[in-house]
Amino acid sequence: MAASASVAIAQPSTISEHARQIDQLVAEQLKQVGQDRRPGIDDYAFCRRVYLDAIGRIPTIDELDGFIADQEPDKRSRLISKLLQDKGYQSHWCNYWADLFRVKYVGDKLHHPGNYAEWIKESLRTNKPYDQMAHELINASGPLYKPGNGATGFYAREPMPLDHLANSVKTFLGLSIECAQCHDHPFDVWTQKDFYKLAAFSSRTHLRVDPTPDLEKDYAKDRRVLKNKSFDEWIVYRESLRVKHAAIHGNGTGFMRLPHDYQYGDGKPFEAVKADVLFGAMPKLDHKLTKAELDTLKHNNFGPPINSRESFADWMVSPDNPLFTKSVVNRLWYQVMGTELVGPLGGLSPDEMGPHPALTEQLIAIMKASRYDLKRFLSVLFNSETYQSKAIALNASAPEYVLDGPIVRRLSAEAIVDSFLSLKTETPDQYVATEFRWDGFTNFYEKSQTMGVQDFVNYSVNGPGRGAFQKREEAEAKRRNGETGPKHLWRVSSYGHVDGSHEVAMLMGKSDRELIDGANEEPNIPQILYLMNGHLEQEITAQPLAFIHQKLEGATTPDERLEIIWKSILVRLPKESERALVSHEQDDLIWALLNSNEFRFAR
Secondary structure: OHHHHHHHHOOHHHHHHHHHHHHHHHHHHHHHHOOOOOOEOOHHHHHHHHHHHHHOOOOOHHHHHHHHHOOOOOHHHHHHHHHHOOHHHHHHHHHHHHHHOOOOOEHHHOEOOHHHHHHHHHHHHOOOOHHHHHHHHHHOOEEOOOOOOHHHHHHHOOOOHHHHHHHHHHHHHOOOOHHHHOOOOOOOOOOHHHHHHHHHHHOOOEEEOOOOHHHHHHHHHHHHHHHHHOHHHHHHHHHHHHHHHOEEEOOOOOEEEOOOOOOOOOOOOOOEEEOOOOOOOOOOOOOOOOHHHHHOOOOOOOOOOOOHHHHHHHHHHOOOOOOHHHHHHHHHHHHHHOOOOOOOOOOOOOOOOOOOHHHHHHHHHHHHHOOOOHHHHHHHHHHOOOOOEOOEOOOOOOOOOOOOOOEOEEOOHHHHHHHHHHHHOOOOOOOOOOOOOOOHHHHHHHHHOOOOHHHHHHHHHHOOOHHHHHHHHHHHHHHHHOOOOOHHHOOHHHOOHHHOOOHHHHHOOOOOOOOOOOOOOOOOHHHHHHHHHOOOOHHHHOOOOOHHHHHHHOOOOHHHHHHHHHHHHOOOOOOHHHHHHHHOOHHHHHHHHHOOHHHHEEO
C-alpha cells in the first residue's frame, strides 16, 4: 500500500491538471466579481507555508537553505511530494484526525486509546484511503486491545448508542442531527423518528468489557475467592481479564424502538422502526422478522443481528452520498486555506454547495478521482496557484470573494510547539515512530492469548498489586518499543496517555477531544504570558547545544548572525528596516521573534 501511495503522488501531470482546474475556476469567479487576483508568494513564504501545512512545523534553516538554493523550475512540486512522503506528515495529520475522531483516555469505560491512536498512525503511514478509514471505524468490532484492531476505539470512545450515532454523522457527513435525538429538529427537516430509523442500523452494537456469559463461568469461582481474600488481587484479576475480553459486540439488527416518552403522531412509545437513511438510496437489508412480528415481542427485543451496521457504513462512505465527500473536502480546504468552502464543518446540509458551487463541485470530483487518497488531494491543493498566493486577513476590509487563497490565522497549538523543535535540533522528526508502538494494554492483550484460567490467578496473586498493574505492563511495552528518544525532542503526536498530556500544547489550545473540532486557535493572555515568561523559549535561548546556536557559532559577521536568526525563526531574510537590530544581543532577538505574531501565525 505504501508503494502504491508513492506511485499515486508521483503523477505530476494529473496533479498539475487538477490544480489548474482549481485555479481556472477561481480566476473566472474573480473576473465575475471584478476582483484582482492575489500576488504569488516568494520561495521563502512558500517553504514555510508548505512545511507547516504538510508536516506541521517550520523548516530547519538547513531545509530552508537547501530549498532556496535549488534552481530547478519544479522545485516547489518536488518539495510537496517529498514532504507528503515524510514521516512528519504522519505526525502532523495524526493530530488532526485524532482530534476529529476524539482519541482520548476515558477511564470509566476502560478506553485506553493507545491502540486507537496507533491505528490512525498506521493508516497515515500506509496512506489508507479516507473512505476505507471511515468504513473501518464505523464497522469495527472485536477485541479492543488486539494490536491492529484499534478502529474499535471509535465506538468505545462513545458507547452510548444514540450519542455515538450523532457524533458519527457529524464526523463523517458534517451534519448536525443531535437535536433530533430527543425531539423533531426545530430548524431542519429531520424528525425524531428519522433519527431512530438511522440508529436502527447499529442497534445492539455495544462495548462489553467483561468476559461474555459463556466464558465467565470459567472465571466466576476464582473471581469470588479472590474478592473474599484480597481486594487488590481481585482488582488485578478483574482488570487483566477485561483487557483480554473488552470488545465491541453486535453488528446491527436493522430495527430500533422509539423511546418510552415518544409523543408524536407518527409512532408510539417502544414501537419498532425499521432502519432507513436520511437521504439517498436505501441499502438492502435481510430482515429475519417483520416490523409487525417484532411489535408483538418484548420491548427489549430488537430482532436478530443481520449485519446492518456494515450496510450503514456502505451508505455513509458511498461516493453517491451527497455529504460524505463534500464534508471531507470542506474539512481539508478549511485546514489548508482557513476558510469554509461549503459551510460550518459540523453544520452542512445535503444541498448546500457554498459561495462558489462550481469550485465545490470540482473539488468533490478531484477527491473522487483521487479515490479518497488524502495525500494526492493535498498535493493538488498545494500545487495550485490559489494555495501559493498571498494570505489575507479577514477583517473589515476583506474582499467579497475569499476562496482565492489562504487567510492569515494562528497556527495550531501542535504546530507552534513542534516548530520549536526546528530550532532545537537539525532532525525534528527523528523520533516519529515508523512502526506500531506497544502500550501496556496491547502488550498484555497479546500475552493473555496464551493464558488460561489459572494463569490469570497466578498473575493476580503473584504480581506487585493493583497500583503497579498498568506500570508493569507499560514498562514491558517500553522495552519492546526500544529507543524512543528523549521526550523533550518528541513531536506532540508522540505523546500517549501514559506520558501525560502535553501541558504546553494544551495551554496553546490543543483540543481536549471532548468535542469534535474542539481545538482553540484563538490567542489569549495565558498563552502570551507563557511565551513571554515561560521555559519553552528558554529551551532554545539558554541551551548552547540547540541547533540555532550551533548555526550561530559559525557566523563570522553580525549580518550573517542576523540572517541565521531570521531564517531559523521567521523563515525569511531580514528586511532592510530590521537590519538596524543587528547590535542587539542574539538571545534578545531570538526571544523577540519567538514572541512575534509573525512566528505564531500562518501567512
